[in-house]
Amino acid sequence: MTEPAAPPSTEQSPDFQSPEFLSPEFHPAGAGGTSELLRLAFPLIITFVSHVVMGVADTLVMGQVGTAEQGGVGLGSALFWSFSSFAAGLLSTVTTFVAQAYGARRHDEVRHSVVVGIGLALPLAAMLVALSFWVPELITLFGTNAEAKPHVVVYLRWMLCSTPLFLLNFVLIGFFRGISDTVTPMIVTLLVNVVNITLNIVFVFGHFGFPEMGVQGVALATVISMGISVIVFFALYFSRTHHAKYHTRKPLPFAQIPFRRFLKVGVPIGISWFLENMAFNIMSLYIAAFDPASTAANTIVFQLCHISFMPAVGISIAASTLVGKYIGAGRPDLAVRSARRSLVLSVAYMGTMGIVFITAPAFFIGLFNKDPQVLQLGVLALHLAAAFQIFDAMGVTIDGVFRGAGFTLLPMLIRLGVMWAIFVPSIFLLGHYVFETGIAAGWTAALIGLGLQGITLLIAFFVYPWWNKGRV
Numbered sequence: 001m002t003e004p005a006a007p008p009s010t011e012q013s014p015d016f017q018s019p020e021f022l023s024p025e026f027h028p029a030g031a032g033g034t035s036e037l038l039r040l041a042f043p044l045i046i047t048f049v050s051h052v053v054m055g056v057a058d059t060l061v062m063g064q065v066g067t068a069e070q071g072g073v074g075l076g077s078a079l080f081w082s083f084s085s086f087a088a089g090l091l092s093t094v095t096t097f098v099a100q101a102y103g104a105r106r107h108d109e110v111r112h113s114v115v116v117g118i119g120l121a122l123p124l125a126a127m128l129v130a131l132s133f134w135v136p137e138l139i140t141l142f143g144t145n146a147e148a149k150p151h152v153v154v155y156l157r158w159m160l161c162s163t164p165l166f167l168l169n170f171v172l173i174g175f176f177r178g179i180s181d182t183v184t185p186m187i188v189t190l191l192v193n194v195v196n197i198t199l200n201i202v203f204v205f206g207h208f209g210f211p212e213m214g215v216q217g218v219a220l221a222t223v224i225s226m227g228i229s230v231i232v233f234f235a236l237y238f239s240r241t242h243h244a245k246y247h248t249r250k251p252l253p254f255a256q257i258p259f260r261r262f263l264k265v266g267v268p269i270g271i272s273w274f275l276e277n278m279a280f281n282i283m284s285l286y287i288a289a290f291d292p293a294s295t296a297a298n299t300i301v302f303q304l305c306h307i308s309f310m311p312a313v314g315i316s317i318a319a320s321t322l323v324g325k326y327i328g329a330g331r332p333d334l335a336v337r338s339a340r341r342s343l344v345l346s347v348a349y350m351g352t353m354g355i356v357f358i359t360a361p362a363f364f365i366g367l368f369n370k371d372p373q374v375l376q377l378g379v380l381a382l383h384l385a386a387a388f389q390i391f392d393a394m395g396v397t398i399d400g401v402f403r404g405a406g407f408t409l410l411p412m413l414i415r416l417g418v419m420w421a422i423f424v425p426s427i428f429l430l431g432h433y434v435f436e437t438g439i440a441a442g443w444t445a446a447l448i449g450l451g452l453q454g455i456t457l458l459i460a461f462f463v464y465p466w467w468n469k470g471r472v
Contacts, residue, residue: 034341037318041345043186044177044314050186050193052306056368057197058218059303061204063369067296069215070369071288072151074299076215078284079138079152080159082277083131084166087124089273091117091170093266096404098178099321103328110179110246114237116262117171125164132160147292151215158219165226172233177321179246188232196225268408272399272415279419283427283446287438294438297377300368301443305385308353312346312393316400319343323404323467332467339401343461346393354389357382377439384443391454398457407466414456423449 055077062070081088094117101109131138135157139149159166173185202210203217213220236242243249284302288295319342326335357364365378402411423445431441460466 033337034345037315037322037338037341037345040180040182040321041315041318041342043182044317045311046314047182047186047189048310048314049307050190052303052310054193054196055303055306057200059299059368061200062215062218063296065204065214067292067369067371067374068147069151071292071295071299072148073155073215073218074302075148075284075288075295076152076155076159078277078281078302079156082274082281083160084128084163085277086270086274087121087128087163087167088170088270090124090263090266090270091121091167092174092269092273092403093117093262094171094174095178095317095320096265096324096406097262098175099180099324099404100328100406102179103325104330106328107246110175111248111250112252112258113178113262114171114175114248115252116257116259117174118168119257119259120262121167121171122164125167128160128163132157135160148288148295154215155219158216158223162223162226165223165230168230169226169233172230172237175237176233177317178324180321180325182318182321184236185233188229188236192225192229192232195228196221199224265406265408268412269403272408272412275412275415276419279424279449280446282424283442286427286431287442290438291373293371293373294377296369296371297365297374297381297439298442300365300374300378301381301385303368304357304364304382308350308357308389309392309396312350312396313400315342315346315349316397318400319397320400320404323401324406327405327467335405335467339398339461339467342401343394343397346397347390350389350393354386357386357389361386377437380437381439381443384440384447388447388450388454391451394454394458395450398461401461402466405466407464410460410464411457414453414460418453418456419449422452 058073058077059070062073094113097113097116098110101107101113135153139152139156176182176185199221200218202208203213203221205217206212210217238248284295284298287298319339322338322342323335326332326338361379361382362375365375365382369375369378399411402408426445426448427442430444431438435441435444
């Protein structure tokens with residue numbers, strides 16, 4: 001990997017090829033090192049683990065209702081994320097712009113980035129809400145099995161109608177992460193998730209005078225929780241402390257809103273997230289067309305993978321924040337150091353989780369569903385998922401690093417090539433010519449796709465001078 005040049009100095013520039021580059025003594029106060037990364041990443045990991053707990057809670061609750069309901073909520077959740085993934089990816093750029101402005105001490109630009117995010121979130125949300133009117137037709141088009149279909153329709157329609165809350169939440173969390181405050185989103189998320197779990201139990205099973213709502217109850221609990229989260233984040237964003245530093249209450253003239261720069265960086269991220277999520281939804285829908293047991297097993301394995309994946313996402317976002325901050329501050333050397341530390345940490349964690357999955361797959365699947373067919377299919381899928389954990393760690397972490405640097409076009413092209421030229425065709429080819437079950441075909445294709453994607457992004461990480469792009 002070609003190393004970045006150090007910032008201009010009156011002293012002789014250091015040799016970034018030398019061993020001193022990675023030594024703690026070279027960087028004052030451990031800047032860009034593991035301790036700084038963990039300080040940012042730990043609250044993020046807690047936040048994302050809490051999201052996993054929420055997903056697990058939904059899955060466990062619906063498992064008490066029925067296998068078809070459990071599979072329907074899992075598939076509906078996956079479809080919602082796919083439909084909203086372009087908007088979420090685009091708006092993730094808020095963190096990049098805020099972090100680089102924060103690192104450069106341009107505090108007015110911090111506010112500009114949030115205003116852009118809100119300005120884009122609202123029309124994007126309106127389009128997704130409109131999509132809710134065609135949910136039954138979309139589900140029919142995707143070929144979901146008849147037992148799960150009505151539950152998918154109910155859950156997905158509720159979630160699409162809540163998109164304005166979802167996207168505003170995304171923008172406001174991006175502000176806090178960009179200014180290196182990952183503790184506040186963690187606290188808010190934990191409190192809101194407690195509300196969500198409580199409402200799940202009340203609405204699904206009909207306590208305290210409420211009727212039994214089933215799938216609709218899970219969706220309603222999620223929508224109410226998101227609404228509370230948005231209200232709290234707006235209150236904090238407009239607080240006296242943040243207004244004093246970032247002028248958050250000050251209106252911004254339309255002419256000053258940097259939409260073009262934002263879209264240049266954000267659109268490739270949005271396309272990239274959409275392409276990958278749609279690819280995995282095609283896989284889930286292919287599996288769901290077989291039988292309810294396949295759908296339930298697929299949902300359970302995705303939940304287990306989230307236990308491994310989400311903490312790595314936390315590390316990735318911490319890396320994105322640090323890379324953005326140090327590029328904004330004119331210290332690409334520290335950006336590279338942060339990136340390398342994050343990559344090592346993610347690979348170590350997800351690799352360990354892969355070993356755990358291989359060790360006791362039946363135990364983990366059995367926590368969610370005791371049905372013998374679900375157990376058999378789930379164990380097979382979890383074995384295959386365990387095999388790609390290290391490659392997935394490479395992909396998610398390097399993606400975060402590139403996002404923090406504003407280097408987004410090449411990762412999009414890599415995903416387009418790998419996920420749609422290799423992964424998606426492999427699902428159908430393996431299902432038709434090699435395997436008898438959709439689970440085996442889908443998760444083997446995932447191993448191939450994520451393996452190639454991780455390796456390709458790793459090569460780009462070491463070959464391309466992504467740290468040298470300057471500020472977005």
